Amino acid sequence: MRKIGISIVVILLALLVFKGKLEGFFFKQENIGRVLTVDNSDAIVQGISKIGSQYLNVEILTGEHKGKTLEVRNLLSGSMEYDEFYKEKDKILMVVTDDNGELKGKALSLLRIEKIGGLAFIFVSLLIVYARKVGVQSLLSFIGSVAIIWEYLIPALKKGENVFMITIFTLILLSALIIFLVAGFTKKGTSAFLGTMSGLFVTAALTFLFGDTFRIDGMNQPLAQSVVFSSAMSINILDIFYSAIVIGASGAAMDIAMDMTATIQELKYHNPEISRKDLIKSGFNVGRSVIGTMTTTLLLAYSGGFLTLLILFLERDTTILQILNMKLVVSEIIKIIIGSIGLVVVAPITTYIASFIYSMENKK
Secondary structure (H helix, E strand, O other): OHHHHHHHHHHHHHHHHHOOHHHHHHHHOOEEEEEEEEEOOOEEEEOOEEEEEEEEEEEEOOOOOOOOEEEEEEEEEOOOOOOOOOOOOOEEEEEEEEEOOEEEEEEEEEOOHHHHHHHHHHHHHHHHHHHOHHHHHHHHHHHHHHHHHHHHHHHHHHHOOOHHHHHHHHHHHHHHHHHHHHHOOOHHHHHHHHHHHHHHHHHHHHHHHHOHHHOOOOOOOOOHHHHHHHOOOOOOHHHHHHHHHHHHHHHHHHHHHHHHHHHHHHHHHHOOOOOHHHHHHHHHHHHHHHHHHHHHHHHHHHHHHHHHHHHHHHHOOOOHHHHHHOHHHHHHHHHHHHHHHHHHHHHHHHHHHHHHHHHHHHHO
């Protein structure tokens, strides 16, 4: 009954968050169009980048102007990170405005939401087929997490006040939502939650105590400068960086805590007479193996987004000493080390907590 109650709360939360927004964002502000013809006569190719303009003849597929065609100019700045280069039959996301009876359009991007939806459908199907009830509960926790992050955390960070404390509070709320929705208010859920909290507070303390010693300003984050300028300098981007460290480590800590709790639960289930000492010993053995791979997983997760930077270092014969002292690299190293310390702490603490909770029945 408690799981059902939590599920209902999550669904209602998601409905409140997204009520009216689907219509506002997907059906009123943007339209979908299909590119009929493309004129690239004003597009200049320089190496792999393109500058100039494309002239598109686009058929509007959605909205009140559905079925109409109009000419759209697609500006090319030469910045491959942001430019979109369209071809015939491409579906695009666009904005259509009516200027005194004259339709004007602006291409925003290639329409990719359909392919995203296809991948998401495969993921959800596999998750439900394998995990069944737990899979559905995890999806509900995902929806609730998105709602909390988008509707509470991001607006709170935007205000720029008490950023770090708001992040900690939000992560506590998210951890409770995810763990108790998946595991319920059981010994398993309680042990996993307390273990996750240990990792969260250790990570937060290390970030708070040692973050300033590296003299990192947080401007290494994507679009950090644009965020600072758009907020009229009201946002402390360093606090945002510290929050990113804790958020990145909290998910892995939750995984470790749940792994260790599930291990203790299975040991106790198959051997009800096992002592607390043996539970701890077995949990430590499992924890060492899990930590051994999880730390490397963090390294791969963080470095995977910087492969082009690593290639650039190699091309320029940058020394290891120079690389390890660069602000951009040091920021990622801080995330990896602090996150790894949090993981190393979570495994034994969760083992002790779960062993104690699952041994209480025997003592009684």
